[in-house]
Amino acid sequence: xxxxxxxxxxxxxxxxxxxxxxxxxxxxxxxxxxxxxxxxxxxxxxxxxxxxxxxxxxxxxxxxxxxxxxxxxxxxxxxxxxxxxxxxxxxxxxxxxxxxxxxxxxxxxxxxxxxxxxxxxxxxxxxxxxxxxxxxxxxxxxxxxxxxxxxxxxxxxxxxxxxxxxxxxxxxxxxxxxxxxxxxxxxxxxxx
Numbered sequence: 001x002x003x004x005x006x007x008x009x010x011x012x013x014x015x016x017x018x019x020x021x022x023x024x025x026x027x028x029x030x031x032x033x034x035x036x037x038x039x040x041x042x043x044x045x046x047x048x049x050x051x052x053x054x055x056x057x058x059x060x061x062x063x064x065x066x067x068x069x070x071x072x073x074x075x076x077x078x079x080x081x082x083x084x085x086x087x088x089x090x091x092x093x094x095x096x097x098x099x100x101x102x103x104x105x106x107x108x109x110x111x112x113x114x115x116x117x118x119x120x121x122x123x124x125x126x127x128x129x130x131x132x133x134x135x136x137x138x139x140x141x142x143x144x145x146x147x148x149x150x151x152x153x154x155x156x157x158x159x160x161x162x163x164x165x166x167x168x169x170x171x172x173x174x175x176x177x178x179x180x181x182x183x184x185x186x187x188x189x190x191x192x
Contacts, residue, residue, distance in 0.1 A: 009074065031075070039087060052083065056082050084163070141173050
């Protein structure tokens with residue numbers, strides 16, 4: 001396993017396609033947190049996220065084994081797109097609009113680092129709860145951009161690739177999402 005630790009994703013894919021499953025294990029371990037987090041924030045259900053995460057890697061493994069993977073960019077971008085498409089397919093099946101969960105891990109570090117004082121942590125928790133509630137009211141496309149940018153820490157170029165849009169569209173959606181969040185804060189007199 002240490003042998004593969006410094007290998008690039010492309011090298012790991014090549015070694016896996018030649019039959020070494022340990023290379024796949026390193027590849028999965030390297031990207032599992034980002035992919036699972038993105039799925040979880042899209043579906044807001046841990047069990048469903050686990051199922052979609054497994055489906056994502058089954059699809060990835062099948063594609064790699066079938067030598068159908070085309071190196072068009074970074075592996076992680078392609079893997080995130082596979083995950084994103086599976087989430088969209090799931091929601092199409094159940095005709096459910098996804099929301100960012102109000103009981104999930106913190107969305108943004110909006111307040112920054114705070115001390116261990118109980119009152120400060122209480123205020124921080126309340127602020128994050130308010131922010132997550134506001135995200136629920138954003139249009140799906142705007143919420144998706146915020147989730148990918150702030151949950152999965154992706155660049156706008158990566159987001160554009162995953163959502164199959166242009167970078168300008170991704171930037172525009174982020175701009176409108178932030179404007180809508182500000183408007184909601186003013187209308188509801190919310191202070192974070």
